[in-house]
Amino acid sequence: VGGEVETAKVRRFEERVLVHVHDLYRAALRLTGQAPDAEDLVQETCLRAFQALDQLRHPGAAKVWVFSILRSVFLRHATRWSADNTHLSLEDLEGVALPAEVFRAMLARPSPFQAAVLEEIRQATLKLPLPYREAIILAHIGGFSYREMAQILEVPRGTVMSRLFRARRLLRAALREPLAHPSRVEPAP
Amino acid sequence: VNCQEFVPALDPYLDDELSVLEVLRMQGHLLVCDRCRTMLESEAALHALLAADAVQDDLPPGLRDGILDRVRGASSGPVPLPSARRHSTAAHVLLAGLALVALVALLLVALLVPRVWRAGDMPPFAAEVAAKHRVYTEPSGPPLDLTTTDIQQLTASLERRVGFPVKAPRLVESGQHLVGGRVSSVADAPAAYLRYEWGGRPLSLFVIPPLPPARARGTEQVIEGVELYTARVSGITLVWWEDAERLYVAASTGSLTDLEAFAVLCVRSGPLDRSSDDPPAAARHG
Secondary structure, X not given: OHHHHHHHHHHHHHHHOHHHHHHHHHHHXXXXXXXXXXXXXXXXXXXXXXXXXXXXXXXXXXXXXXXXHHHHHHHHOOOOOXXXXXXXXXXXXXXXXXXXXXHHHHHHXXXXXXXXXXXXXXXXXXXXXXHHHHHHHHHHHHXXXXXXXXXXXXXXXXXXXXXXXXXXXXXXXXXXXXXXXXXXXXXXX | OOHHHHHHHHHHHHOOOOOHHHHHHHHHHHHHOHHHHHHHHHHHHHHHHHHHHHOOOOOOOOHHHHHHHHHHHHHOOOOOOOOHHHOOHHHHHHHHHHHHHHHHHHHHHHHHXXXXXXXXXXXXXXXXXXXXXXXXXXXXXXXXXXEEOOHHHHHHHHHXXXXXXXXXXXXXXXOEEXXXXXXXXXXXXXXXXXXXXXXXXXXXXXXXXOOOHHHOOOOOEEEOOEEEEEEEEOOEEEEEEEEOOEEEEEEEXXXXXXXXXXXXXXXXXXXXXXXXXXXXXXXXXX
């Protein structure tokens, strides 16, 4: 009987947690900045989720739940898993807005250039201060609503909106002159 | 909504956090304000870049199975998690080789398959169509002009009102059927809107007069002689193509495969035979 119970638990784990492993890994990669660290983070997250699986009351909330565990595990080891200590600066960004034409021109280039742009946005994301990076990761990798993000980050919904807004401003600033001026990604004062 | 109200609502608009009424108000403002439309396009492009970046990384080979093995092991007792950093040198060499092969494969795939996750070809109408799909398929959204499963009746009605021919598929598979349609607009031009159910999800089809070539960039794949383009906006997949001097845009939260299958059916559907003796389906005007 015990074996059947454990088998059922593993099946529940697969259905509710492991289905999100791809998003977990992508999020972990942007939190840690290194593939081996991301693998470690995802493995530890999944094992903790399995151990606590009986606490998951609502299967529909499994993704929010497991991302909360991912964040908790990451923060516990934040000094070990630190993506980068060089952050984008929020200073002097008032009025930064990238004309749609510039984006279009960037994106209309041949694919090697697109790959470079995507690499640029990856690097800019990694250099975001953690609160902003978390918001971008949850919104664009997790696909969470503001309410769900507030739940994971344990902050009010308004704070989520504010962090997302600031994070995107920073990214716009970093992409304003892609490739030609890497110095736009500046260390925090 | 004025410009002062529009700007702070841009992020929630693109993040699907506004109510249907708020979305409609935002769209109303977009119709009269080029400056805000430009800002929206800029923000939508950034969202698209982030979305494209978000799906770049594949899962390392063996990670999923490794987790499952360890979880099964944990069922019978604690098992230490091996660190990914503790791979042997040989394993590193093997992984590096696999990574190189995967990278080459990814590059090939990126060149050969539809680039739904890449933002490079996002046309300006994408955000508008995605927003309208969401609004029209909300339970509290604006009603359809005609609710019917009869494609002939619907296309005839829409053609009369928009002033151009509308080609749309007659679905016969289980779980796929026409719901109805209405007159809409895209990029300030009249558009025919048809709603289907496909695999339990609403699927929207917009038929629009052709837009200037610069507004629909990026060749994707050719089906039945028609170039198919794809994009993804805020969780909504878009597929569009030109046929008989009309732009067709299909939108759904379903898979790209489903939308492509729908597009193929639409491309293959010939001019509708008005004299067909198909039994008329129940219809009501909304």
